[in-house]
Amino acid sequence: MNEPTKPEVDLPEGDAPAELTVRDLVVGDGPEAKPGRVVQVHYVGVTFASGREFDASWDQGRPFKFAVGGGRVIKGLDRGIRGMRVGGRREVVVPPRLGYGKQSPSPAIPAGSTLVFVVDLLSVV
Template sequence: MIEDLIVGDGPEAVAGGTVEVHYVGVEYDTGEEFDSSWNRGESIAFPLRGLIAGWQEGIPGMRVGGRRKLTIPPELAYGPAGGGHRLSGKTLIFVIDLLATR
């Protein structure tokens, strides 16, 4: 599920592009935060094609300056429980600020 919290007015992120973001990730069931670029004090740039499917589907169309909430089921994140990743089988929520796109 994609929810725009703030609609940006800058350039639009495109599938296969590279994005610079700030984000926080939490587990849907527990509300436990598992990752946050804000807590590390620096944004991060990613090529979208290297990210989980939920980000590959949820970020394109977002505009720089925007904030988007993505609720991502396991099949678009780290797969079913027992998949070998600590977040396998979990529905994840990300709040993402798009800072730049390349």
């Protein structure tokens, strides 16, 4: 399989969803991301309102690794990758209550933001 390249994030149409939404852009056929497993992902995050990128593992030059269900990432992203398979690319739209809510970690993310991630699942351990 070719190494994936950094995706462009196409914002979903209409209003920001009130619930977590996931949409597989590419369905993987490798091991599944489940609670307790360590995953390695590449991701791009943008705010739903502006479409501006606030974070991307691609720009750090290395994938991001975390344990599913371990509390290292926002709830919406943690839940949004569950059931995903290695080799897959998924769009995860995270409402504020499963993201940063009113506590913004950075000026690039206004309080109360809905977030859109495109995630590539590279490995599951």
